[in-house]
Amino acid sequence: MDLTYTPEQQAFRAEVRAWLEAHVPAQPLEHYDATREGFEAHRQWEATLKQGDWGMVTWPKEYGGRGVDLIQWLIFEEEYYRAGAPGRVNQNGIFLLGPTLMEFGTHEQKARFLPPMASGEEIWAQAWSEPQAGSDLAGVRATAVRDGDEYVLNGHKIWSSRAVFADWAFGLFRAPGTERHHGMSLIFFPLNAPGVTVNAIKKINGHVGFAEIFLEDVRVPAFNRLGDEGQGWHICMATAGFERGLMLRSPARYQVAAARLAELWEANRDSADPALEADVVRAFMNAEAYALNIYQTASRLMAGAKIGPEASTNKIFWSEMDIHLTETALGILGPQAELTQEAPDAASYDWMDDYIFSLAGPIYAGSNEIQRNIIAERMLGLPRK
Amino acid sequence: MDFTLNDEQRMFAETAQTLFGDTCTPDHWRKQMESGEARDDARWNAIVETGLTLLLLPEEAGGLGLTELDFALIAEKAGYVALPEPLAESAGVAAPLLAALAPDSEVLADPSATIAIQHPANPYVLDADLAGAIILHKDGEAYLATPDQVTLTREESIDPFRRLFKVEWDVANATPLGKADWDLALDRGALFCAAQGLGLAQRAVDLAVAYAQERQQFGKPIGSYQAVKHHLASAQVAIEFARPVVLAAAADIGKRDVQARARISHAKLVALEAAEKAAKASIQVHGAMGYSWEVDVHLFLKRALALKQYWGSPAFHRGRIANRMFTQPTGPDQTFARETENA
Numbered sequence: 001m002d003l004t005y006t007p008e009q010q011a012f013r014a015e016v017r018a019w020l021e022a023h024v025p026a027q028p029l030e031h032y033d034a035t036r037e038g039f040e041a042h043r044q045w046e047a048t049l050k051q052g053d054w055g056m057v058t059w060p061k062e063y064g065g066r067g068v069d070l071i072q073w074l075i076f077e078e079e080y081y082r083a084g085a086p087g088r089v090n091q092n093g094i095f096l097l098g099p100t101l102m103e104f105g106t107h108e109q110k111a112r113f114l115p116p117m118a119s120g121e122e123i124w125a126q127a128w129s130e131p132q133a134g135s136d137l138a139g140v141r142a143t144a145v146r147d148g149d150e151y152v153l154n155g156h157k158i159w160s161s162r163a164v165f166a167d168w169a170f171g172l173f174r175a176p177g178t179e180r181h182h183g184m185s186l187i188f189f190p191l192n193a194p195g196v197t198v199n200a201i202k203k204i205n206g207h208v209g210f211a212e213i214f215l216e217d218v219r220v221p222a223f224n225r226l227g228d229e230g231q232g233w234h235i236c237m238a239t240a241g242f243e244r245g246l247m248l249r250s251p252a253r254y255q256v257a258a259a260r261l262a263e264l265w266e267a268n269r270d271s272a273d274p275a276l277e278a279d280v281v282r283a284f285m286n287a288e289a290y291a292l293n294i295y296q297t298a299s300r301l302m303a304g305a306k307i308g309p310e311a312s313t314n315k316i317f318w319s320e321m322d323i324h325l326t327e328t329a330l331g332i333l334g335p336q337a338e339l340t341q342e343a344p345d346a347a348s349y350d351w352m353d354d355y356i357f358s359l360a361g362p363i364y365a366g367s368n369e370i371q372r373n374i375i376a377e378r379m380l381g382l383p384r385k
Numbered sequence: 386m387d388f389t390l391n392d393e394q395r396m397f398a399e400t401a402q403t404l405f406g407d408t409c410t411p412d413h414w415r416k417q418m419e420s421g422e423a424r425d426d427a428r429w430n431a432i433v434e435t436g437l438t439l440l441l442l443p444e445e446a447g448g449l450g451l452t453e454l455d456f457a458l459i460a461e462k463a464g465y466v467a468l469p470e471p472l473a474e475s476a477g478v479a480a481p482l483l484a485a486l487a488p489d490s491e492v493l494a495d496p497s498a499t500i501a502i503q504h505p506a507n508p509y510v511l512d513a514d515l516a517g518a519i520i521l522h523k524d525g526e527a528y529l530a531t532p533d534q535v536t537l538t539r540e541e542s543i544d545p546f547r548r549l550f551k552v553e554w555d556v557a558n559a560t561p562l563g564k565a566d567w568d569l570a571l572d573r574g575a576l577f578c579a580a581q582g583l584g585l586a587q588r589a590v591d592l593a594v595a596y597a598q599e600r601q602q603f604g605k606p607i608g609s610y611q612a613v614k615h616h617l618a619s620a621q622v623a624i625e626f627a628r629p630v631v632l633a634a635a636a637d638i639g640k641r642d643v644q645a646r647a648r649i650s651h652a653k654l655v656a657l658e659a660a661e662k663a664a665k666a667s668i669q670v671h672g673a674m675g676y677s678w679e680v681d682v683h684l685f686l687k688r689a690l691a692l693k694q695y696w697g698s699p700a701f702h703r704g705r706i707a708n709r710m711f712t713q714p715t716g717p718d719q720t721f722a723r724e725t726e727n728a
Contacts, residue, residue, distance in 0.1 A: 001387060001388060001389065001390065001391070001454060001632070001636045002386065002387045002636075003386065003388065003633060003636050003637060003721050004386065004721060005386055005721065006386065009386060013718070071386050077717070078717035078718050078720075079717075079718065081717050082716060082717050082718055251717070251720075252717035255715070255716055255717040255719075255720070256716060256717055258715065259715045259716040262710055262711070262715060266711070277707065278703060280710075281703055281706050281707050281710065284706065284710050284715065285651050285654070285655065285706060286626075288630070288648075288651065288720065289626045289627070289629065289630050289651070289655060290626065291717075291720045292388075292629035292630055292632075292633050292720070293625065293626055293628075293629045295386070295388045295629070295720070296388045296389075296629040296632070298388070299386070299387055299388035299389045300388075300389060303389055310625060313621065313622045313625045313626070316618075316619075316622050317622055317625075317626050369611070369615070371618075372611075372614060372615045372618035372619065373611060373614055373615075373618075375614075375618035375621055375622065376608075376614030376615070376617055376618045377614070379618075379621060380590065380594045380614075380617055380618070380621060381594060381598070382594060382597060382598065382606075382608035382609070382613075382614050382617070383598065383605075383606050383608050383609040384609065385605070385609050
């Protein structure tokens with residue numbers, strides 16, 4: 001065990017830091033879920049990242065990446081969050097679909113979809129959930145019927161993040177007459193294809209972060225199917241592993257938040273409830289523990305291990321950590337916590353928005369109840385029924 | 386950067402696990418509790434023969450010269466069986482302290498002798514009556530005495546295997562050793578408590594899992610009910626996020642800076658919280674059986690409760706973490722930072 005960075009890793013950090021210092025916009029961008037303008041500003045930022053070859057650093061060079069390893073990826077993320085760089089509008093693409101394509105896609109599919117994903121030219125939404133199938137994804141009813149070289153898609157998707165402004169979506173569809181985990185395929189469709197209707201759903205913060213999607217006889221080439229026909233469930237579970245585990249939630253995000261919380265505490269130490277210091281310390285500990293856990297996992301994966309059900313433990317940990325951290329901030333702010341950013345006395349940072357967002361953590365990417373079932377059954381070996 | 390264990394470390398830990406697993410079973414605990422014997426001689430001899438008591442001792446003192454990380458892996462396995470003998474305290478804390486002060490000390494030459502330690506952090510001394518020697522503390526100086534040179538008063542612990550003593554003594558009856566590194570002793574003590582906590586926690590979960598697979602209610606195993614699953618999954622999450630902290634603390638204890646000390650404190654807090662959480666979940670899953678003397682879960686709860694306050698209270702350790710937070714840079718590039726780099 002060697003918990004020090006190599007000279008190469010330190011040089012990589014310095015390179016990332018210098019580039020970000022020169023390129024991160026001075027003014028924060030409007031949120032990508034708030035308006036079309038905010039979304040397009042983020043697309044522009046993705047293009048800027050691509051110019052420096054920082055769009056998707058872990059991907060091979062031929063697909064628009066830099067081919068760095070997981071430790072370097074963690075370093076990149078640390079510098080990214082440290083610099084306060086904009087949120088990744090294409091996270092569904094680069095962190096979820098990207099790794100899945102890398103594992104299950106053909107060379108032609110990778111060459112077609114990955115480079116524009118890395119550059120932000122094509123921004124992706126996920127279209128998994130349906131009104132009757134949320135955490136129970138095996139219950140999806142949307143269908144894909146093969147017709148020559150094409151699929152004809154029909155159905156109703158919901159809770160599709162980014163779909164209001166995005167270009168493409170990846171969805172789970174089944175062959176008519178199949179049940180549960182069988183007969184499902186993962187298929188990509190353009191959100192502007194004939195027969196696709198996207199309706200925005202406002203989130204509790206007023207942003208249009210969700211959409212419901214209606215598909216009526218939408219025709220896509222069979223080329224848009226990832227993996228074999230009927231392999232959708234298997235692929236989907238791999239994607240869910242990426243989502244719950246490493247890629248979606250790099251530790252840096254929480255370490256920045258914990259540092260910001262510590263500053264808030266130090267600024268309000270004299271007026272805030274002294275008991276809150278223990279929570280501030282706890283937030284720091286949680287962020288550290290999460291970082292150490294991810295570094296350990298990254299080292300194991302680099303040594304040849306595969307990610308397993310521990311992805312579910314990550315999901316529970318980061319989602320609960322996030323709520324605890326932001327709740328602590330609201331406690332320190334006291335009566336100021338309820339003020340919106342437009343109020344004259346508003347705090348300089350919108351903790352309430354972060355808190356509200358944190359409440360979604362235990363729900364999306366598979367509810368925490370489902371994650372606990374997965375841990376109990378696949379890690380601990382408790383009976384399914 | 387390589388956050389993985391090497392083959393030798395894994396092998397050593399597996400050897401200890403097998404040894405403890407074979408020699409420290411529920412039957413052994415029961416017999417030992419009934420007989421009131423302080424230690425199981427056969428088991429202790431096996432521990433000594435395997436070299437576990439020599440692990441942390443420097444080679445000059447006849448030891449194996451391995452590291453705290455290697456020893457932490459052994460301590461974790463000791464926690465998994467609620468080992469009655471004071472392996473962590475003697476071989477992990479007292480022996481290396483004595484070797485640093487008096488490498489020629491006679492008691493170090495006998496690998497089967499345990500060494501007790503009176504530390505300012507701990508009012509009661511573990512296994513002082515059977516120790517080959519006791520390291521004593523006074524005004525920052527260390528002294529050495531044999532049990533017959535001091536006055537021992539037994540203080541019963543809730544943990545049937547923890548034998549605590551108040552030690553009263555006279556400087557005139559002890560050998561002065563000079564100024565000792567009490568801080569390092571505390572760091573090692575806290576670290577090995579944390580490592581044991583991981584083992585205690587995992588055992589509490591494993592006992593509950595085994596029970597929940599067998600025990601039927603309403604016509605099916607209780608482990609098939611979501612409410613039962615969620616208790617144990619939550620405990621397992623606590624373990625998974627304590628373990629890397631313990632390993633990182635063990636790997637970096639030698640750095641001896643603010644960050645290293647904070648990480649040891651972090652490890653101790655979260656590993657014993659995980660142990661307590663797991664033991665409580667395990668008792669709940671066992672139902673009324675879990676509340677009985679008959680079922681072994683209480684041994685793990687009691688050891689966790691004892692270790693939680695031993696080698697520094699939670700408040701003490703939280704204070705060390707706050708000190709690191711508020712005096713050193715924090716943030717995403719500081720996970721593996723060192724005090725010297727930021728000087």
